[in-house]
Amino acid sequence: MSSTTIMPARSPDDIAAAARLFQAYAASLSVDLAYQVTLPPDCPRS
DSSP states (O other), X not given: OOOOOOOOOOSHHHHHXXXXXXXXXXXXXXXXXXXXXXXXXXXXXX
């Protein structure tokens, strides 16, 4: 079994990588998650 280490995002590149992971996860689902959250205006979007 492989292990995973979760670490805080410390740079803009870390945050972008985390966003890509969440986007890939959301894209893999058969439901649209858009209804679950309203992002603040200053939140980065891709």
